[in-house]
Amino acid sequence: MCLAVPAKLIEQDGHHGVVDMHGNRLPVNTMMTPDAQSGDWILIHAGFAIERLDPEEARKTWALIADVQQAGGERAAQEPPQQGRSSEPSTTPGGML
Amino acid sequence: MSMTEHAVDDLLHRLNVAAKAIGRDVAFMEVCGTHTTSAFRCGLPSVTPSNVRLISGPGCPVCVTSQGDIDRLIDLGLRQDVILCTYGDMLRVPGKQGTLEAARARGGNIEIVYSSMDAVKLARQKPGQEVVFAAVGFETTAPATAAAICEAQRLNVSNFSVLASHKRIIPAMRALLAGGEIPAIKGFLCPGHVSVIIGSEVYAPIVKEFGVSCVIGGFEPAQLIAALVCLTELVVNNKTALVNQYPEAVHKKGNRWALALLEQIFEPGDARWRGMGSIPDSGLVLRREYQRFDAALRFNLPEPQEREPKGCICGKVISGAALPVQCKLFGKSCTPISPIGPCMVSSEGTCSAWFKYGNFRQAALPRRQEKELLEVQS
Numbered sequence: 001m002c003l004a005v006p007a008k009l010i011e012q013d014g015h016h017g018v019v020d021m022h023g024n025r026l027p028v029n030t031m032m033t034p035d036a037q038s039g040d041w042i043l044i045h046a047g048f049a050i051e052r053l054d055p056e057e058a059r060k061t062w063a064l065i066a067d068v069q070q071a072g073g074e075r076a077a078q079e080p081p082q083q084g085r086s087s088e089p090s091t092t093p094g095g096m097l
Numbered sequence: 098m099s100m101t102e103h104a105v106d107d108l109l110h111r112l113n114v115a116a117k118a119i120g121r122d123v124a125f126m127e128v129c130g131t132h133t134t135s136a137f138r139c140g141l142p143s144v145t146p147s148n149v150r151l152i153s154g155p156g157c158p159v160c161v162t163s164q165g166d167i168d169r170l171i172d173l174g175l176r177q178d179v180i181l182c183t184y185g186d187m188l189r190v191p192g193k194q195g196t197l198e199a200a201r202a203r204g205g206n207i208e209i210v211y212s213s214m215d216a217v218k219l220a221r222q223k224p225g226q227e228v229v230f231a232a233v234g235f236e237t238t239a240p241a242t243a244a245a246i247c248e249a250q251r252l253n254v255s256n257f258s259v260l261a262s263h264k265r266i267i268p269a270m271r272a273l274l275a276g277g278e279i280p281a282i283k284g285f286l287c288p289g290h291v292s293v294i295i296g297s298e299v300y301a302p303i304v305k306e307f308g309v310s311c312v313i314g315g316f317e318p319a320q321l322i323a324a325l326v327c328l329t330e331l332v333v334n335n336k337t338a339l340v341n342q343y344p345e346a347v348h349k350k351g352n353r354w355a356l357a358l359l360e361q362i363f364e365p366g367d368a369r370w371r372g373m374g375s376i377p378d379s380g381l382v383l384r385r386e387y388q389r390f391d392a393a394l395r396f397n398l399p400e401p402q403e404r405e406p407k408g409c410i411c412g413k414v415i416s417g418a419a420l421p422v423q424c425k426l427f428g429k430s431c432t433p434i435s436p437i438g439p440c441m442v443s444s445e446g447t448c449s450a451w452f453k454y455g456n457f458r459q460a461a462l463p464r465r466q467e468k469e470l471l472e473v474q475s
């Protein structure tokens with residue numbers, strides 16, 4: 001039920017947007033993405049745009065998944081494993097926080 | 098070989114290396130019905146190393162809705178003075194008076210809507226009738242309900258109300274970890290689209306307090322495997338962390354407009370979960386100013402009576418405490434064609450996924466659990 005599908009916003013007027021979904025024009029409510037503009041990719045759930053998709057972040061994620069975690073694995077191999085868990089949530093190279 | 102295939106191969110290799118390095122059974126939990134379906138559809142259980150398990154938790158909104166709430170919904174659907182608007186997912190869930198689908202066949206006015214806004218539109222078109230919107234779903238879906246209530250308020254639509262049983266995932270994750278009923282898990286694969294709304298940093302206290310990792314993941318096969326790799330490598334490195342692997346859509350603080358809508362209309366309140374009982378603050382209740390849109394008050398509905406379909410162990414399946422094949426009815430009297438519990442009705446339900454993609458299930462069980470299973474069944 002939490003399925004959300006990406007589509008390209010092609011028209012925008014107030015809260016009323018139109019997306020192109022596989023060549024079909026579908027109306028979408030954009031009140032939760034007021035900063036979205038025509039040409040943006042958005043995630044749609046139950047008739048609402050719930051977020052703009054950031055293509056640059058998507059590209060970076062894939063790069064990170066492919067490369068940097070590998071580097072993280074190598075680095076971890078050099079470091080002695082910690083005893084017990086770290087008290088603070090740490091971030092791994094794949095993390096964006 | 099395409100880029101993605103390369104990436105998948107690479108990721109699987111790393112998963113195997115990490116699993117071997119751990120050398121014992123390790124379990125993670127996903128709490129999103131869409132993750133359940135994507136994982137089974139791409140055959141993930143059959144390619145994961147045998148000592149790494151991804152358990153399905155309470156992630157299917159239809160499945161977690163308590164039986165009492167479903168009974169109330171169907172009672173409403175049978176009333177002649179009500180048009181009940183529902184997302185299609187709820188149609189086939191059995192209640193004590195049959196399903197909504199059966200109620201419709203018996204003359205109930207039941208409309209399937211794509212969006213909550215369609216229900217408001219219908220109420221405006223039919224001012225002489227009461228239109229009730231069946232509001233289920235996690236934080237991904239709840240803002241749409243809030244938006245519909247805002248719209249009804251703005252246009253002064255007095256014949257519109259909602260029967261809300263929305264759920265919040267974080268209190269449920271906490272209840273699971275604190276309850277100790279589930280197998281010890283080392284981390285959560287956090288729900289991608291719920292996180293779009295609630296943000297990534299809200300998981301940080303869980304990581305800190307319970308010492309489990311939280312990895313927010315996307316829904317493509319490679320993204321799912323990447324999340325498993327991340328969770329498994331964290332165990333190898335003896336670390337716990339919060340990792341956002343879906344940053345193209347998930348931000349630290351979530352979607353502030355959606356959260357503002359939720360905040361305006363709802364406040365956190367106790368909610369009843371199937372098989373998990375009442376969990377504090379795990380639901381969304383209408384704020385006092387908007388209570389005139391509460392269908393339970395408008396129709397003076399009695400308190401829901403909790404019960405489970407006879408023999409169904411959905412409650413345990415939902416909380417990860419049992420596997421579908423441990424239910425005596427699984428695949429026998431309970432199948433997707435004649436489902437007994439919601440976990441088989443919903444396409445996102447764990448029982449339904451196990452039934453449809455059953456070939457993978459033996460591979461999905463570590464050896465020790467297979468033995469336990471045989472003991473349960475015998």
Ligand code: SF4
Nearest residue numbers: 409410424431438448
């Ligand atoms: S197999 Fe059917 S009866 Fe058994 S737990 Fe699943 S849904 Fe319930």
